[in-house]
Amino acid sequence: MIHPIIIPDLGATGGDVTLEEWQVQPGQEVRAGQMLFVVTTDKASVEVEAFRDGFIRELLAEVGQSLPVGAVVALLADSLDEPLVHPVPDETHQSADLTVQTQAPVPPGQPDSGKRILVSPLARRIAHREGIKLELLDGSGDNGQILKRDVIAALSKKGVEPVRPQPELGSIREGLSPMQRAVAELTQLSKRNAPHFYASITIDMGTALETRRKAVEWADRRGWPTPTITDLCIKAAALSLREFPMLNASFDGEAITTYAEINIGLVVGLEQGMLVPVIQRADQVNLYTLAGITQRLKKMAEGGKLSAGDLGGGTFTISNLGMFGLDSFTAVINPPQIGILALGAVMDKPVVMESSITARPQLNATLSVDHRVVDGITAARFMAAFKEMLENPERLMLDAPQDVPK
C-alpha cells in the first residue's frame, strides 16, 4: 500500500513552509518516529517524522520549495517493489492526506492543482499595491474569482492601513522575513482593534529576591532548575489570574471567551525578532517545574526549535525587558488575548520607610488590557493582587486548597 507523506499543520501563520532538508532518500527503510525532513515556518525550523514503518519510494518535493499544509512531499510504501499507482487526484477533497498527486506538488498558493487563479484587474491592482499575495486569498466570485472585496477583506483582517512611506535617498529598503511580517501584522492588528489601557504599579522586591536566593540555593544542591525573577513573576501572575479570570480571556470583537486553563506566554527576544513560547497551566506547576519549563522554552526558542505545541494555547502574555535596564515600558497585547504584563528591571531605588529614606529593590510592572472588555478597576485590582503576591512570596509556594480524592 502506498502512503503519502504530507506537510503537517505546524501552526505557521503564513500558511506556506519551506522545505529545508531531506533526511531520507528513496529506497530507504524507515521506522515510525524517524525524522524524514525539515521545514521552516515563520516561527521555527521543524522536523517532521514518519508516522509508520515503511520504505521511502519517491521524493516529490525539492529543497527550497515552498509548500502549503497538506502538500504531498513523498511516497511511503509498505514494500520496496509494489507498483506505485498514482491514483487520479480527486479535486473535491481539499484535505491533503486523501490527495495523491500525479504531478509535482502543488506550487504555492494554488487552491486547486491545475486550475488558474481568477482575479479581476481591479483586485489584482489593489493586491499588488498593498503587497497582498493573491495565492493566499479565497475568491468569493461565482467561479472562485478573487474580487476587490476579497482583497479588501484580507486587508482589514490584517488591519493594514494602505500607506506608502517615502524612503530617503541612500536608505535601503528590504522586505520582511516571515517572522518579522508575522510580528508586524500581529502588533498592528492588536493596536488597531484593541484600545489599550495601561495600569502600572511599583513592587518592592526585597522579600522576593530573598525567596529566590533561597530557592536557587535549594535547587543547586539538588540539581533542579533554578528559578529566576521572571519565573516568580510568571507564577505570581498565573495565581493572580485565578482570582481575575476575566483577564485570562480572549475577545473576538463580539464575545468574550474565558479560558479554562492559565497558559502564560513569555516573550523571548531573538536576533531576528521575537517568539512567545507558552508555559502551559502555569498556575498549577510548582516553581521549580516552572523554571525548568521556561529554561527549556528559551533554549528552544533561541535554537529555532520550538514546536507548534510550544507556541500555541497561550491565554495571557508576559514580557520582561528588565535585563536591558528598562525601568518600565508598555507592551502590545497579543491578540486574541486581552492582557499583557510588561516587567521592568529590578532596581535599587530610594524609598521612605518608617520616616527614613532607604534603598529598596523595586520592580515596575505595567499591565496593558483591552479596554473594550476590561475596565480600569479590574486592571488596578489585578495589579494590586500581583504586587501583593510578589511582596509576600510565600504565597507563590502555598497554593489555595485543591480538591483531593477522598
Added chain:
Amino acid sequence: MNPLQKEKLLEMYRLMATIRRFEDSLYQLFLQGRVPGTLHQYQGQEAVAVGVCSALQETDIIFSTHRPVGHGIAKGMQLTSIAGELWGKVTGCAGGRSGQMHLTDVEVGMMPSNAIVGANIPIATGAALAFKLRGEERVAVSFFGDGAANTGAFHEGINLAAVKNVPVVFVCENNQFAASTHISLTIKIENIADRAAAYGIPGVIVDGMDVLQVHQAALEAVERARSGGGPTLIETKTYRYKGHSRGDPGKYRSPEELDQWQARDPLPAFREHLLAQGIVENMLVEVEAGIDRAVNEAVRHAENAPEPDPEETYNYVYA
C-alpha cells in the same frame, strides 16, 4: 463680331486649350511616373465643360464627378490649385487630402466633386432647392456621365427636381462608355435625353464636340432654370480620348472608332472657327504660349510644394 463676343470666344478657347494642354502633360508625366494617385482624363470632352460653364454666372455652382479637371478649369479654378491637389500637396485646393476625384473650389462655384457615380444629382437638386427657397437667382448644374443615367440617384434626383421645379440643369456627358462598358449594353434606348420626358422636363440632345452648340443649349437651360421654369436634361454626345482612368489603355474600343471621334476634335475645330471669325493667328499663338507657361508652372509648383503634416489627418472631421 462685337469685341465682347470676341473676348468671350477667345476665353472659351483658352479654357478648352488649357484643359487639353494640362491633361496631355499630366498624361506624359504619368507615363514618366511623376504623377501620384489616379487620373480620369477629359481630353475630347472639353467642349462640354467650357460650353456649359461659360453659360453660367459667377454665383452659379457646378457639381462634377470623378473626372473633374475639365469642369474645374472651365469654372475658373487655378491650375496650381488643381495640380497641387493631384500631387497631394498642401497647395492643393483641399490641402492634398482629397485627390483628383474630389476637386473643390467653392469660391469659384466648383462644389466638391463626387466619386460616387450619380450621387451629385440629388445633391445638385438640393442646392437648387435652397436657391429657390431663398429666392436667389442662382442655378446649380450637375455633370454626370452616361453610366450615371442608370443609377437610382439619377432617377430620384431628377424626379425630385422636376416635381419641386428647382433651378437646376442636368448635363449628361454621354461619351458612350461607362468605364469599359459600351452604352449599348446598358441602356435599351438610343438617347438618354429621352428619359427627360419620364420626369416631365425638357430633354435636349447636342453635339458634344461643338462648343457653340453646347453653349447655346446651356444658355437656354440656364435661362429656363433661372426664370423659374425648372430643370432641363441636356445630353451631349461626346467621346473620351483617353481610357477611363490612368493605366486604362482602352482596349475595349476600336481604333477606328477613336479615329472617327478624333477627326471631330473640338479644339482644332473651334480654333478654325475663331480664325474664320477674324481672330488673328498671333492672338491664338500667344494664348497657347501662355497656356504652356501656365501648365509648366503649375506642374513645377506642385512638384516642389510640401506635403501636408500628418496631423492634418485629424482636421475637418467635425466642423
Added chain:
Amino acid sequence: MMPNETTRQMTMAEALRDAMRLAMQADPSVFLLGEDIGVEGGFGGGFTVTLGLAEEFGHERVLDTPISEAAIIGAAVGAAMVGMRPVAEMQYGDFVFAGMDQVVNQAAKMHYMSAGQVRVPVVLRLPVGASRRGAQHAQSTEAYWMHTPGLKVACPSNPYDAKGMLYASIRDENPVIFLEHKLLYGGKGGRKETTSLDPVMQVPEGRYEIPLGSIKVVREGSDVTLLANMLMVYRALTAAERLSEQGIEAEVIDMRCLAPLDMESLGASLEKTNRVVIVEEDNLTGGWGAELAARLGEEYFYYLDAPIKRVAAPDTPAPTALSLELEYLPDAEKIVAAVQSVMGGG
C-alpha cells in the same frame, strides 16, 4: 432651465415638433423634408411629429417628397452645402439604407474632403426600435453612425432631452443622425402605439439647447453602472429598482449622445462602481455596446472588478410575434441577471 420659465406637459413627439417649430421661427434657413410630413389632412410624418408645421410654415419649408430616400438625403446635403439647415425625415429609420450612400459617402465626408470649404449641417431624423411591425421596421442603427467618422449621433430618451437635443442638432454645423424611439413618441388617439411608454413631462416652452456630446446619470448608485439608451433606459431603471431590493445599487446612465462620446463621465462612473453592464436594443455583434465595451475595457481595465457585459438583442433580424419579440428584446429580468452575474465576478 431659467427660473420662471413657462413649461407644459409634452410628449416626445410634441417636444420634437416644438424644437423644429422654434428653430424654423428663429432661422429661415431651417426647413423640413420627408414623406407625408406636411400633407394637408395628413398625419404629420410617420408618427405625428410634424403635424401642424406645414400649416404654420407653408409647404415650401415643410416639403413632402416622393419615396426617394437617396434624393431626400442627397437634397438635404446639397441644400446644406449652400447654407441651409435642412431637417430630413426617414419615415422609418430602416429606410435610410436606401439612401446610405448619401449619408456615409456624402454627408459625412464633404466637410473633410473639401478641407472645410463646405459644411453639411443636416439633421436626419430616424424613427427606430422594435414595435412589432417586422424586421424591416425595427432596427436601431446606432452602430452604423458611430462607425462613420464625421457624423454625430443623438438618441434621447425623454421629451425634455429630445427638444433640447433636436434644437442643438439643428444649430450644429455637422450632420447629425437623430434617433427617435417609436415607443417613446407618445402619440395620441389612433396613432398611439401599443406597448408604448409615452413619457410625458414638463418641458420649457421656450428655446433651449442641450449641446451634443453629453450623457446623463439618471440614477446614482455605487455597485454597478448600467449604460442604456432610448427605450432601454426605462428597462434599466426598472431593473435598478429590482436590484435595489436585493441590496445592489445600480447607477443608470442615459447614453443620449453616442457621438461625440463623453468618455470622461463614463470613466468617473466606472471608477466608482467598478462594474459595467451595457443595455442596448440593437443586435449584439458590432452594436454600440461593443464599441463602448472595447473602449472602456481598454481605458479603464484596472478599475474593473468583473468583465463588461452587454444585454442586447440576439444576432437575428427582429421577429414580430409577441413571444418571439419578448425573447428578442432586452428587458429588466435579463438586465438583473446580467448584473447578478457581474456582481459575482462575471
